[in-house]
Amino acid sequence: MKRIFSYKQLFVFSLVLVCFASNLEAQSKKLKRPKSRVGISSVDSFVQESFDLYDKVYKYDGYAEAGTPLEDEDLDVLEDALDEVTALSESAPDILSDLDGTGALKQAKATLQINKAKKALKYSITTAKKLLVGSKNGDSEDEDDSEKTSDNEETSSDYDEDEDNDVEEVKNPNVSEGLEVYSKFDFVPGDKLLFFDDFSQDFIGDFPSKWNTNGTGEVVNFNKVEGKWFELKSGYGLYYVPDLKELPEDFTIEFDLLTSGLSTSTSSSSRFSIYLSDNAKFNDGNSNYIEVSIPLGQYAAFPFRVKNFFNNKVGDVNSDIQADIRTEILNRPHVSIAVTKQRYRLWINEVKYIDIPRLVEETNVLDFIKFHINHFKDGEERVFISNLKVAEGGEDLRRKLLAEGKISTNGILFNSGSANIQPQSLGIVRQISQVLMQDENIKLKIVGHTDADGNDANNLKLSKARAEAVKNALVNIYKISAKRLSTDGKGESEPVGDNSTADGKAQNRRVEFIKI
Template identity: 70%
Template sequence: MNFTKIILAFCVILIISPTLNAQTKKIKRPKNRVGVTSVDNFVQESFDLYDKVYKYDGYAASGQSLDDDDIDVLEEALDEMSSLSESAPDILNDLDGVGVLKQGKATLQMNKAKKALKYSIKTAKELLLGQRERKTENEDNNSKSDEDLDDEVSNIENNNDDTIKNANTNVSDGLEVYSKYDFVPGDKPIFFDDFTNDFIGDLPSKWNTNGSGNIVKFNKVEDNWFELKAGYRLFAIPDINQLPEDYTIEFDLLTSGLSNQTSSGTRLFIILSDANTFTQGESSYVSISIPLGQYAPFDIDAYNFFDNQNGMINSGLSADIRDEIKNQPHIAISVTKKRYRLWVNEVKYVDIPRFIEKLNILNYLKFHVYGLADGEERVFIKNVKVAEGGIDLRRKLMSEGKISTNGILFNSGSANIQPQSLGIVRQISQVLMQDNSIKLNIVGHTDSDGPDDSNLKLSKDRAEAVKNALVSIYNISSDRLTTNGKGETEPVADNGTADGKAQNRRVEFIKI
């Protein structure tokens, strides 16, 4: 037996004891391939090596000594990992010319693979040298490094330079995971704000606040964003003065600067209130708070308060959403009379049947951020949409033979379906599955922004994208679906306002 290996094995044995902390939580291997060969190979090889090292780290954590063969495997893996790590920058060059959805998916998977490699190299060296220092699960289990995040959402500028442009991509890229997503947005718009009509640096025109907040633009993230300022009893309130019994709320969330140092009390509160005041409410309100801390998984908190008394709900709902919080999640809320549901991306985390104890008194929506480190940690929102709901699109399509919805969203100027729109597509698929004789014509409509001919083509492409989603994700026969586009020629609302444009961007399903 090689003397060096004996020494290494002896060192490994010395550092192992039953009192060691538990092994760090395993990083999940991506389920789906990106479709870029170099990226897919890098991710696969990284996680193959990661699985080896993680196994031997588990042996050490449980008190099992490593033998000669184990050490040989670790030495070989270390050489391979070092070589693989050096190839990562070159692989990123292969993303040039690839569609934006595929770029985003590839970047996320590369970052996860690099994180796995970083853990593997460090752990393999420590195991071989007998110097394995165990961190807690929370210290090791971060979704991205600060450098990754800073590269993604830094450099706020007052112009459009270097903004990522949309490109044609495979319609099913990134959508499969949303195939069982059951959120369906309301069908009658109440409020919509994408901040496109606001000036950079100003407070958005359709909002009020008792502190501050401003519109910003990033050089690597699309569109205008509203920065929510944190503070004690500091609220941002959209211009809504009446909410029905059944409605939905949606918005995109972006964070910057969050890290292991972010306070455990750092949260985004979404409040439904009985008063248009800079308080939670006069006598009644409900509040859901989304945790922003990164060093541990924190609960989503739910609390209700009615008639100046604590309500029945004061609960913490388990949710490890640290990865989502740092990767621009879509938040969706559905209020159906007393029932309250909340989704983060495709996952439903809140479903409380009697959260709204009294109907028709909570008419105001408020946002409140608390606990951010000033100048370091930041929170932004965009595409805030509130819409009246209550209509089951499946029943309406079956009874009336036609439905129109603006709940299927696309990336600006493109036919790329936003994944959170699949709740509606899923309902359409259920109608088609229930009755095999039904055939549908899918018709796309746009707002008036852009040239007429471009909008006509875009509307046709969007209708075709919906058809492709029904075929590729829900296995509907393409023979049962036809498509058409009307461009901007059949508006249903005023194209001079953001609300009107949102209503005009719609998709119709017509039985044929």
């Protein structure tokens, strides 16, 4: 599976290493990308491209450190990155010549950023080469690594925003995601995607392109937490509104939540609020809205708060629902919401905390989703969101499978580039198991599909592995006979959405169940 370097390639890499003679420790901390531009196009391009490659290699280094095996697709990406790094490093002398004739301050700033970019390139070369030739081992764990988890272990992520400090430190998330825990999880996501955003199409430091606000915020990433995250800012009357409207009667909302800097001194009024509203303006709503707020305080167990407001008057619900979710809040929880006509349900990870039959007093008037946070210490207590998915439906897949003999769902999620099922997906697998338990004569074929990222052969292999993972969950968790299940994979060959968009990719990553 692994590619072997040619001697020519290794020779080139060795030459490049000589060019950057400064010592660079194995990365337990992440180099910070400069936030401002110099104003010299060649320098700005060099710095941006260097850190883009650095981020790519750093991600795979994190996989290796966590013991996650690299697939052929990963190795292809790394090999391509090394080629790009080599070419980019060779352009450094030409870029330095572009500084001639510029002012002293601009030259100083440009030189500082070029040096940071060189440091990032050297790390990329040494680490990618180790990963590709299979020499990556535990030697990269240094004293800094051990220090990272000794204090404030509850903090999921943290970094210093001072540009002169060119590292950003992120604590290891203490996340337990055993599938068995989710075996009774009954949330079923909708099957018609209305909105999806993992911020993969946005630049780090920018406000996300598919959202609106009357405040501020930016997309960030971390060295120990996968993907990009949108940081919301705390403040009275600040709202974050995804570009989504005309919600149906039945829909589901899912997202991942990440926190940083929360402690026993965090205010009891520190909350993450989710609104269903009749407008997209920066208020709760005109005449109709629902607010559900999740407590993020840590020194005591604070309640969920739920209230509704319809036809310009306070509704029937204004409740505090007692719960202790302090541990969950610190460990990157997955939030799931299902609205079925008037009924409103909310889960944190596998546990349902809210189930109100008539919270939606009037249907077809709540067309927008808004988020709001308040009472957090600026720059110290921080809240991030990612993987927001809104889908129509949330229907009973059991009846559809029995009636039509086939269902397709993008609600079974896997870790990026792997066949590891994300545990919050087990609501769907559980419903499939109930169909099989009800009628022991039913046999199913499970077919996996991927998006078009990566090459065809790797995607075909991945789709088959994912179908097999679903089968194993049915067999091992729900005790379905393996003889009743067969699997296949189609890779990227049968898309149902546009692979150039995040929404389309999410639609294409799906699993089919077919009666045979």
